[in-house]
Amino acid sequence: MDLNKFNQKANYHKAENEKFYKRLKQRPPKNLDEVFHKLHDEVFEEIDCLNCANCCKTTSPIFYERDIERAAKAVKMKPGDFFEKYLRMDEDNDAVLRSSPCPFLLPDNYCSIYENRPNACREYPHTNRKKMHQITELTFKNTMVCPAVLEITERLKAILP
Helix, strand or coil: CCHHHHHHHHHHCHHHHHHHHHHHHHCCCCCHHHHHHHHHHHHHHHCCHHHCCHHHHHCCCCCCHHHHHHHHHHCCCCHHHHHHHHEEECCCCCEEECCCCCCCECCCCCECCHHHCCHHHHHCCCCCCCCHHHHHHHHHHHCCCCHHHHHHHHHHHHHCC
């Protein structure tokens, strides 16, 4: 995965994609979830996250209390110590990583706490959720982070011009 090429392509399509998702939010087609889920499955047959891990390199999931407890246990720490070492409160008062890339990302793009990763990581990039019209802003933002979301978006624009 060439992340430089991805970033160029994402930036090139940024304004167009933002406009597309605003329109989708205002007038979602009845079959939006079905189309998203089909494209999600198709694209993830072609894209291997381990060749990229851009989400782990550039963003932070929100850590809820149960995520903190699970991750802390995985690294044999008390939740409070885990929070002190790895997390901070952001401007929305959410617990997020202090730094990027994720401290649990290994050099081969595997996650050292994969079985105990936060729910937000488990669900990322959220393109197979129900009620996709409710997360169009998030999906647009993810076109700038995830090559799979950008590809899903390009295919979606061809289907829903």
